[in-house]
Amino acid sequence: MNIHALRLFYYVAETGSVTKAAARLNISQPAVTSQIKKFEKDLGLPLFNPSGRGVSLTPFGIELAKQAGNFFTYEEQIDEFVEDYRHGRKGKLRIAATYLPANFLVPGWAAKFKACHPEIEMEITTTNSQQAFEQLKRHEADVAFYGGGAQDKPEDVDWLELFEDELWFVVSPSHPYAGRTVSLPEMMLEPFIMREEGSSTRARLVSLCVTYGLQPPQVTLQFSGLGEAIRSVMAGYGANFISSLAVREYVEHKRLARVRVEGIQLSNHIAICTRSHESVPAALQQFIDICRSFPPEL
Incomplete structure (x- = not known):
């Protein structure tokens, strides 16, 4: 189905006027009329009753307008969903942390982050350094918090040392x-x-x-x-x-x-590790910014 043509039809049905729909979509009235006629032909079903004035929908046109309304409402919800993820307002952070940061650092940082990002789900796994890096490499974690020697840094991770x-x-x-x-x-x-x-x-x-x-x-x-x-x-x-x-x-x-x-x-080197050559999602970057802004008192 031609989604663009469906949108034109929906706006005509919603406004009750080809002229108003054309103005709303910022296209010419003849273009709207032409595309809707082609849409009717492609469907093999009439959308409008012949009428001297205004817009009169056929029974099929009435039902299709309802379905199109549901479709475009859901489309808007998907757009909002994508924008929320893009800007770090929604999503999930999977954190693998070695015992030191998991017990003494991450809980405080997570609390500060959740206060500003209530709709972000956080999953924190406490493990040893070897398993933390393995989870990161296998995409089972989005970030790994490490406390230990810098010589243990794997070659295929980006390493941001905190302190x-x-x-x-x-x-x-x-x-x-x-x-x-x-x-x-x-x-x-x-x-x-x-x-x-x-x-x-x-x-x-x-x-x-x-x-x-x-x-x-x-x-x-x-x-x-x-x-x-x-x-x-x-x-x-x-x-x-x-x-x-x-x-x-x-x-x-x-x-x-x-x-x-x-x-x-x-x-000990306390570091945040992410996968090399991958962009950091907005929510994760905002969490990292909090970690950098609130170092512990040593």
Whole structure:
């Protein structure tokens, strides 16, 4: 069906006048009349009754005008839907985040974003760095938030670094090393409580040991989350190598104690990762802008 001709017919039926429809569409009256006659011929059905004055629709014309009205109303709704997506007013954001940003950064940013974008649906998945990048590559996530070493950056992602935070060795306040400075070999003799393999921080600890020719520490307790590992160290057992962002408050309130290690000063890179060579949708760009505008207090 010729949609342009259907639109001309609909405006004639709605206004009750070829002249008014032509003015509304900014085309000549003869052009409207000619195209509608061709439209009737293509349909094989009359749309208008012969009439000396005005416009008189046939029964078929009346029903077609109703259907056309529904069609063009739905077309307008689709246009609005597209515009809402284009300008970031509606849609869905799928976020994959490693444990550090997922627990300490993304919730606050998401709350600020939702306050301004109530119709944007947000789905946040907490995972390790390897799986976060895999979800991004497989288009299962629109963006990945990463906290770890810059050397882990995949080649096929765009990397926007937000800030760095220090990596600390922490123990219980009752531990003999609490508040002290020790050597790296001494620290590596302690039992460690860490997250599962695939965690970027655990990989950084192993890499540190390799760099200094040391045997990696024994991981005597392993958890899939940061909170469980932190609470176990608080309870008085072992040590942890962890982002200062995750434990700063506990150290300040003396529920954990920092151990300084001679010659070692490492930091986490907190970054937003998107797929290379792809444009960033408006809603995602607005979320990224919020993340950049509200850095945490370190």
